[in-house]
Amino acid sequence: MTKQKKLQTVLNVPTTNLPRVVVIGGGFAGLHFIKRLDTSRYQIVLFDRNNFHTFIPLLYQVATAGLEAPNIVGPIRKALHGKKNFHFRMLAVHGIDPEAKTVATAGGSLGYDHLVIATGTQTNFFGNAEIAKHSFPLKTLTDARQLRNHLFQSLERLELTSDMEERQRLLTFLVVGGGPTGVEMAGALAELRNHVLKRDYPDSDISLMRIIIAEGSDKLLTAFSEASSEEARTALESMGVELIFSQFVEHYDGSVARFKDGREIPCATLIWGAGVEGIVVPGLAKAAVAKSQYQVDEYLKIGGYDDVYALGDVAQRTTEKWPQGHPGVAQVAIQMGEQLAKNINALAEGGTIKAFKYFDKGNMATIGRNRAVADMGNGQHFSGFPAWIAWVVVHLYYLIGFRNRTFTLFSWVGNYFTYSRAIRLVMEPTLEEKLTEVPVTDPKV
Numbered sequence: 001m002t003k004q005k006k007l008q009t010v011l012n013v014p015t016t017n018l019p020r021v022v023v024i025g026g027g028f029a030g031l032h033f034i035k036r037l038d039t040s041r042y043q044i045v046l047f048d049r050n051n052f053h054t055f056i057p058l059l060y061q062v063a064t065a066g067l068e069a070p071n072i073v074g075p076i077r078k079a080l081h082g083k084k085n086f087h088f089r090m091l092a093v094h095g096i097d098p099e100a101k102t103v104a105t106a107g108g109s110l111g112y113d114h115l116v117i118a119t120g121t122q123t124n125f126f127g128n129a130e131i132a133k134h135s136f137p138l139k140t141l142t143d144a145r146q147l148r149n150h151l152f153q154s155l156e157r158l159e160l161t162s163d164m165e166e167r168q169r170l171l172t173f174l175v176v177g178g179g180p181t182g183v184e185m186a187g188a189l190a191e192l193r194n195h196v197l198k199r200d201y202p203d204s205d206i207s208l209m210r211i212i213i214a215e216g217s218d219k220l221l222t223a224f225s226e227a228s229s230e231e232a233r234t235a236l237e238s239m240g241v242e243l244i245f246s247q248f249v250e251h252y253d254g255s256v257a258r259f260k261d262g263r264e265i266p267c268a269t270l271i272w273g274a275g276v277e278g279i280v281v282p283g284l285a286k287a288a289v290a291k292s293q294y295q296v297d298e299y300l301k302i303g304g305y306d307d308v309y310a311l312g313d314v315a316q317r318t319t320e321k322w323p324q325g326h327p328g329v330a331q332v333a334i335q336m337g338e339q340l341a342k343n344i345n346a347l348a349e350g351g352t353i354k355a356f357k358y359f360d361k362g363n364m365a366t367i368g369r370n371r372a373v374a375d376m377g378n379g380q381h382f383s384g385f386p387a388w389i390a391w392v393v394v395h396l397y398y399l400i401g402f403r404n405r406t407f408t409l410f411s412w413v414g415n416y417f418t419y420s421r422a423i424r425l426v427m428e429p430t431l432e433e434k435l436t437e438v439p440v441t442d443p444k445v
């Protein structure tokens with residue numbers, strides 16, 4: 001009997017003679033770790049603040065009405081059906097006590113023998129409270145739904161005003177950050193404008209809709225090859241997306257975005273895709289964390305601890321090939337999860353553990369219908385329709401659950417042939433409240 005048995009109280013975790021592995025976070029890393037762990041040798045307790053896993057790469061499709069929210073999430077309990085000695089508790093972990101070997105939650109504290117931290121990232125506004133208050137990030141399902149609501153509500157508001165300045169403000173969408181999130185988002189907005197909105201809003205000149213990407217460096221998709229970066233640029237420009245390079249947005253009050261060089265762009269929507277930071281749970285030594293990521297060794301163990309590991313986006317593993325740490329992509333998280341599970345299984349069997357080695361399968365980003373760029377791990381690059389088909393296949397493959405894959409496939413096929421987006425709904429209308437705050441038409445007219 002290990003010491004955690006005495007501590008278990010309100011969390012109602014069954015008593016066991018097996019060593020207990022506590023996992024924080026049921027994202028890509030956490031789920032793949034648990035799937036591979038031999039639960040005849042370990043008890044697992046997973047904590048997540050949500051009872052579902054989010055397929056983050058498709059959030060932009062929910063935000064732009066391409067997919068319904070339930071299609072890109074999967075219930076955690078269902079994903080791990082049949083896993084014995086597995087217990088899920090829907091709670092956020094807000095502290096770790098490495099001396100007592102416990103984690104703290106609002107429901108009580110639980111002991112662990114091994115702790116696996118896989119908490120992922122949250123949006124980083126770099127301390128800019130104004131931007132945080134008024135912009136739309138894209139990191140959670142709630143973010144995606146709020147953005148969709150706002151997008152279609154802005155267009156409804158457009159129909160109510162004849163003030164040309166206000167109309168242009170409502171029709172301007174500024175995407176900050178030219179990484180995959182910004183590129184995919186801008187591409188999806190351009191498709192909406194070019195194929196869907198014209199028919200929906202005949203009283204407005206939708207061709208005036210501006211979609212702008214503002215990127216701090218001098219190119220798009222900095223983590224991709226030069227060829228992909230250039231092709232993304234050409235494709236977006238041909239779709240009517242405006243690109244601003246080497247500029248930083250430093251202020252946004254919900255109405256006007258101001259850049260570092262002083263230029264201003266009035267816009268009702270600013271989408272923040274400029275950065276994320278690791279979600280660090282308080283409790284470990286300061287030296288274990290650098291720039292909001294846990295520093296891990298080749299076995300994914302956090303420096304200074306024998307029994308605490310970090311995986312995925314919240315872990316930083318530097319090597320000669322990856323001096324800044326591995327990229328924050330789903331494949332790294334999945335492969336880390338699988339390798340750690342194999343190692344912890346090996347510990348129980350008296351086998352040997354292996355260092356984590358990332359097998360780079362490459363990068364992909366879609367820019368719109370029939371358009372994508374793909375860099376393979378072996379250095380090959382392709383683009384256009386073949387890359388787009390590869391993107392569709394890969395994303396369907398990694399979506400959790402047969403139901404989600406089927407519905408998503410049908411939605412994409414439907415959107416492809418009809419050029420339509422079925423889910424352009426305002427689910428939580430606030431338009432009338434907003435009109436009372438700032439009337440959009442002159443009451444005398």
Ligand SMILES: Cc1cc2nc3c(=O)[nH]c(=O)nc-3n(C[C@H](O)[C@H](O)[C@H](O)COP(=O)(O)OP(=O)(O)OC[C@H]3O[C@@H](n4cnc5c(N)ncnc54)[C@H](O)[C@@H]3O)c2cc1C
Nearest residue numbers: 025027028029048049056057092093120312313328329330
């Ligand atoms: C908009 C966007 C688009 C992206 N597109 C791509 C793409 O196309 N391809 C790609 O490979 N990667 C993409 N990524 C990156 C990819 O999503 C991440 O690399 C991946 O999600 C990392 O997995 P993870 O398990 O580390 O974290 P996550 O998947 O973020 O999972 C973390 C989990 O931890 C839970 N959690 C957090 N804090 C706590 C706590 N204190 N207590 C309990 N639970 C907690 C969360 O609820 C969540 O379930 C994208 C990221 C973003 C933001």
